[in-house]
Amino acid sequence: MDVLSDVITALRTGQPRSARVAWHAPWAQQFASVPGSAGFQIVLEGPCWLVAPDIGPMRLAPGDIVFRPHGRGHTLADSPSTSPDAPACDPNELPLQPYADNVVGTPADTAASATVTLCGAYQLDPIHAHPLLDDLPELIHLPAHLGRHPELRATVDLLATELQRPRLGTDAIIPALLDTLLLHILRTWLDQNPPPGTVSTGWAAALKDPATAVALHAIHRDPARPWTVATLAAEAGLSRAPFARRFTTLLGQPPLTYLTWWRMTTASRLLRQSDKPLSVIAARVGYTSEFAFANAFKRRYGTSPGRYRRNG
Template sequence: MDVLSDAIAAMRTGRPHSRRQERYAPWGMRFPDSDGAGFHVVLQGSAWLVPAEGEPVAMGPGDVAFLAQGGGYTLAGGLDVPAQEVRPLPDGSWPQLPPSERESGPATVLLCGAYHLDRGRAHPLLSELPEVVHLPSRIGAHRSLRAAVELLGMELEEPQPGSDTIVTSLLDTLLLYILRAWWQTERHGSGHPTGWAAALADPAVGAALRAIHGAPAHPWTVGELGAHGGLSRAAFARRFSALVGEPPLTYLTWWRMITAGRLLREDSAPLRRIAQRAGYTSEFAFAKAFKREYGVAPGQYRKRAS
């Protein structure tokens, strides 16, 4: 798997949810802090997204906003409109609000979605996202994202046989398209990407990250990873540490533990096999490293997650 897909898979838990909302002025919704992430797409009309900290964001038709960090925010038809508190249901989905009164103004049609995330194992690639990722609608930009939004909107507006599965798959796809669009914007917008956008864009570091994620169980050395990008051991180690924020083998160990945690939650294979898939030939060494990272033994972790 590629780095972005892996980062999402490491954090995603449960089932994503989405609703189509139709609002008439005046309208406002206030969303509290949460452990998950959410998105809003304006299909028709306009809206203001007001984060708890930061400047309000004006949204028009086709605009996408992704709330990555779980902070509270308000979504409303105007900056001075009272907002109704919206709290998630026990399954993490947002409730269907009653239709707003058609007092005045044009309808605003929204797609609203939510994802469950395990922030205890957040990949730094996602942790560095801003509070609000705003992707304005531009002709010819992010065509795959627009196509996914259109398909999702159709399924939610007119459910058909199989829609439950289709919507879940489209929500997973939409999340990846949102993040891809953001990092492409970061890479090409200023010409000087920083953080993980720079790490993924760097030929040597990007190649090493893909190698690690493609085969985390391989006994990688710094020299071998550097060779993937055509750099000497020392030059590669310096560049990797500068862009990723930690040495190559430190990141490799951390990613192996994240991989092991996911396998313990999702796979019934024996611990010996999990250890091998995480890059450990010794089950004892694996258990020791796992407990150092998670605070509990692998077997206990699996029981708690089941």
Template sequence: MDVVSDAVAAMRTGAPHSSRTRLHAPWGIRFEPQEGAGFHVILQGACWLLPVRGEPLPLGVGDVVFLPRELGHAIADAPTTPLRNATTRRLVDAASPAAGVGAGGAATVMLCGAYRLDQSRTHPLLAEMPDVVHLPARVGQHSSLRGAVDLLGRELTTEPLPGSAGVVPALLDVLLLYILRAWHDEQAEQATTGWGPALRDPAVTAALRAIHRAPAQPWTVQALATQAGLSRSAFAERFTATVGSPPLTYLTWWRMTTAARMLRDTDLLLRSVAERTGYASEYAFAKAFKREFGIAPGQYRNSSRSLPGDNANTG
């Protein structure tokens, strides 16, 4: 099992979307907060990201900026340019990709997009990321990420290419995974704790994969330590230091997260959900679920299916 892919899948609540936009200075676009994550990739020219918290960030060609929790932000040709609201799913009202906007000034070409993610159940792998993740263009760095950007940019042309309806969502999924991989790789080089080092630690990764592969297994710390090839105490200390929680705490969190996804996305009986997440009875499962979420599993299922549709507006 792939822990990073699992983390994204557990949070996903809808399909991603993206657009390629050309803008001519002066221009400024404001994005409202949303239940998801957003990104911008600069293909030509330059611009500024204006986060709700923190200082304006200059962006140049090849830069990728990812907002793992979309608190609202703006992008503009300059920090002082007046802003217009992006009121639709794409930028068509704020900026026409065909004609551009502005007064004929310097051009900026961007890929902009959004992912629908359940921020109420953020996986720790994403939760530890800052509000703004800036991956500046560097020669020889993150070649896979650059390759995904190039492919996506070619697909998002004015005229849709044959098969684009299937290719673009797949490329957006790839782009998100490469962004996460790039940032956590950088963290692994700079820190000794956190998910970057955890994903680079073979022992911790072995335990995480075991949990993700078989959450219903009656795991103990000793059993997970055996998977990791360490003594019980050494494993527990290393796992807690990198992942940020003890092994069995993470196990319970992942079981409940998996259960929530099953309730939201399938029609499995509660008994089946309980069995697949390691609970001997529906009662024991319901008690644990309510302790974690504050409501009964049946209520959670009903409420999750009555949520409003896609209203993401980045990109």
């Protein structure tokens, strides 16, 4: 798997949620702050405003996408001056009504007052959160631009259609489309950061740096391989010392520290999601000795692999 696909696999847990909502002025809906989740708002029709304590009022137009990767609360409204008159919505409790046009407000003039949005949320696993998540800003705003991000726009159109007109297979299609949407949002943000001509560190910069990106893909492609700084440097086409400095500068941790973290994250997922013997899991993440694997796992999680599986 590539790095971004692995990041999603490590982060995501439970079922993603989504609803298509038609709002009729005056309206305002508060979305609660939910640690361990990430939420999105997509404007399909009509303008609206996003208001949040950590940012100023932001006017959104049809086609705009807003992503809140750290689960911070916000309000969506027809105007910054409209106050919510209902309890805050927990994004993880969407949809309001499964596969129905959720209508809020009583329209006096539907054509003039309707705003239609897709709102949704992903449950994240804070214990196994990938460090890429820490690099994301509080808010990612992807404005609508004709012809830009065609894959992202196509995914939004497919999701909107399935929510509006459910058919056979909709229950399977919607979760797949929500995961695809999350990948396209992150891919788009990574493509745009760091801005051209700037010097930056972090995951966006690391995945654009040829040497570091090659090393990361090698780790994710084959975590069981007995990697050393020298062998990773060879993959990256650099000598050992320059590679180690480059990796550490961009990602804030040495290559082998990240390798160990990823091995343990992979092992914990296999323990939760499979009944494979501990010896098999140990080999999958690069340990020839089950004893050595158990010691490394206990250092990371404070418990043995067997107990972790039983309590999972």
